[in-house]
Amino acid sequence: MHDHSASELPSLRRQKILLILERDGKVMASELSQHFAVSEDTIRRDLAELDSAGLVQRVHGGALPRPKDTGKDYFTRLDETDEVKVRLAQLAAQKVEDGQIVLFDSGSTTLQVARALRPDISITAVTAAPMTAIALAAYAGVKVILAGGQLNPKTLSAGGHEALRLIAGIKADLAFTGVCAIHPDVGITSLHFDEVPVKQALLASAARVIAVTTADKLGAVEPFVVAPCERLHTLITERHLASGSVEDYRRLGIEVEQLPD
Numbered sequence: 001m002h003d004h005s006a007s008e009l010p011s012l013r014r015q016k017i018l019l020i021l022e023r024d025g026k027v028m029a030s031e032l033s034q035h036f037a038v039s040e041d042t043i044r045r046d047l048a049e050l051d052s053a054g055l056v057q058r059v060h061g062g063a064l065p066r067p068k069d070t071g072k073d074y075f076t077r078l079d080e081t082d083e084v085k086v087r088l089a090q091l092a093a094q095k096v097e098d099g100q101i102v103l104f105d106s107g108s109t110t111l112q113v114a115r116a117l118r119p120d121i122s123i124t125a126v127t128a129a130p131m132t133a134i135a136l137a138a139y140a141g142v143k144v145i146l147a148g149g150q151l152n153p154k155t156l157s158a159g160g161h162e163a164l165r166l167i168a169g170i171k172a173d174l175a176f177t178g179v180c181a182i183h184p185d186v187g188i189t190s191l192h193f194d195e196v197p198v199k200q201a202l203l204a205s206a207a208r209v210i211a212v213t214t215a216d217k218l219g220a221v222e223p224f225v226v227a228p229c230e231r232l233h234t235l236i237t238e239r240h241l242a243s244g245s246v247e248d249y250r251r252l253g254i255e256v257e258q259l260p261d
Contacts, residue, residue: 013038014046018055018223021065022193028062084214084238085109087259089116092176092212092236098122098141100173103202104132106157106195107178109212111135117142126170128158128198145170152194159198167201175206177232179213181220184248187229189222199226210234215241218249229254 013036021027033040047063050056056063089112096102104110104127114135122141127133133146147167149160180190190196203209215238234255246256
């Protein structure tokens with residue numbers, strides 16, 4: 001019987017390297033070689049793969065984190081009008097019914113869902129993202145509950161015990177989650193370690209979970225696992241995928257809706 005150690009699984013080892021990089025801010029090939037009990041050449045190949053995927057920046061003897069955004073701050077990205085995200089949000093917003101309690105995750109796509117609701121909708125909305133709360137407050141028929149706590153500057157969403165306690169105490173009808181990445185085998189994963197507990201609480205508190213995502217997030221993997229794909233009920237995405245097939249998700253029992261051409 002094989003011992004599936006990190007040294008035998010390059011993909012797992014590379015995920016762990018990303019975890020260490022997130023924690024320490026820098027990794028050295030010599031230290032990683034000792035940590036994983038593999039040669040420095042193997043580690044250098046790992047770092048080369050991660051660099052080519054745009055996940056790290058190689059430096060002499062190791063690697064540094066590589067910013068994954070375009071250099072624009074979060075406010076700028078939120079205010080940019082992405083036609084595909086708007087269309088996805090419009091499709092998702094049709095799922096909301098009067099009288100429901102609806103959870104809204106952080107992120108620009110979920111913010112677009114909040115902006116795309118029917119003008120006369122009457123719901124109770126819960127979110128830990130202040131920008132989304134402000135968008136929801138524009139509706140006369142929407143009661144907004146904002147989960148508080150320390151604001152994460154990377155996601156502009158609150159985290160910590162206060163936000164978790166509030167979300168865990170709600171039994172919602174519906175939750176809209178944005179995903180950093182979703183893979184049929186690995187599941188839903190995030191780039192940010194500290195947003196995982198809030199996302200998990202959100203998924204656990206809703207009777208129905210809808211993920212709204214652009215095609216580039218499908219088949220992708222980030223360092224921090226949030227939940228298995230099966231936690232989703234509905235996946236709303238584009239018609240044409242960059243990786244894999246929607247059948248990969250339908251086989252898991254997920255309802256998949258795609259934008260019309």
